[in-house]
Amino acid sequence: MSKLEKIVDSKKHYGGSTLVERMEECRTNAVSIALIENFEICEVYTHGVKRKGESAKVAENTLFQGASISKPVFAVAVMRLVESGILDIEADISEYLAGYEVPTFDNKKHKITLRQILSHNAGLNLHGFAGYQQGQEVPNIEEILNGKSPANHQKLKLIKEPETEYRYSGGGYVLAQKIVTDVCKRDFCDLMNELILSPFSMANSTFLQPLPNDKLTEIAYGYGDHDLELPGGYDIMPELSAAGLWTTPSDLARLGIEVMKALNNESAYLKKDTAKLLTKSAYKKSEHGIGFVVEKNKTGKIFGHSGYNDGFISNMSFCPADGSGIVVMINSNIGANIPFEITTAFREIYG
Numbered sequence: 001m002s003k004l005e006k007i008v009d010s011k012k013h014y015g016g017s018t019l020v021e022r023m024e025e026c027r028t029n030a031v032s033i034a035l036i037e038n039f040e041i042c043e044v045y046t047h048g049v050k051r052k053g054e055s056a057k058v059a060e061n062t063l064f065q066g067a068s069i070s071k072p073v074f075a076v077a078v079m080r081l082v083e084s085g086i087l088d089i090e091a092d093i094s095e096y097l098a099g100y101e102v103p104t105f106d107n108k109k110h111k112i113t114l115r116q117i118l119s120h121n122a123g124l125n126l127h128g129f130a131g132y133q134q135g136q137e138v139p140n141i142e143e144i145l146n147g148k149s150p151a152n153h154q155k156l157k158l159i160k161e162p163e164t165e166y167r168y169s170g171g172g173y174v175l176a177q178k179i180v181t182d183v184c185k186r187d188f189c190d191l192m193n194e195l196i197l198s199p200f201s202m203a204n205s206t207f208l209q210p211l212p213n214d215k216l217t218e219i220a221y222g223y224g225d226h227d228l229e230l231p232g233g234y235d236i237m238p239e240l241s242a243a244g245l246w247t248t249p250s251d252l253a254r255l256g257i258e259v260m261k262a263l264n265n266e267s268a269y270l271k272k273d274t275a276k277l278l279t280k281s282a283y284k285k286s287e288h289g290i291g292f293v294v295e296k297n298k299t300g301k302i303f304g305h306s307g308y309n310d311g312f313i314s315n316m317s318f319c320p321a322d323g324s325g326i327v328v329m330i331n332s333n334i335g336a337n338i339p340f341e342i343t344t345a346f347r348e349i350y351g
Contacts, residue, residue, distance in 0.1 A: 064312050068128070204248045311333060
């Protein structure tokens, strides 16, 4: 029996059911898993169909929305710009922004840095984003930051002194997205392809929102809280750096492998010191490095991230001590616990 077979057949971790039975209980029709061993993808498991009532099966290259997993992918791209000397994560972001200034709680100027933003220690609001249904008008980045129609949320604002507390902010990542595009004067999707998706061999991934029509046959359709298919199969997420990535577990595994290799000074694309910054707590009492959530277990550090967009739930976890890891993606709110149950099964079965 393979490692993934042991994980999916383990009744201990799915409430007395196998994974497939658990999916049926939670009306979740698609799951995709990539398993890493010794710095390589060793197994891929997929189960189910892309869309309920249809026969097209989920495959290794089936796309899911990565949701907040977009953040560490974007953070790695930012750090490649830092390595090139184009950006400085300790500099005041006012040096980079064109035509925009962050509103503050006291109407005073505060130094905000990319290190603070990418580790959620900048004191910014806007935890996350609801997305937009097909056919709705979608805001541009300025409307997102300013909370102006058609944006469906309040404006981004500094509500705490930077570095005084951990406060998760997807809005901060959109601010960092503006910084990157202002400085590089490039289309965001083109830049992400050049900085990370292409060199990291993430060939099935894209930040395009909405997706081109010819890509719709490649996605798993999302199902929300009421087990209803989202209109058009997914919500549009224009907050690209925070929630806009379409990807696969195998592509995310390639990202994790590259960061783990960099920690061993064996990456062609990232320096060891950069990987250390990405995967260690950026501030005391913070669970975040630059982009990644950081934990510890008996073998050492673990880094990863989870994602939750309406209709799409995911989790990835990497252990650089032995080059192992797992990435899980599903397409159902009702099955929201499944990616974490699978991850727990992996950790407990294989240490």
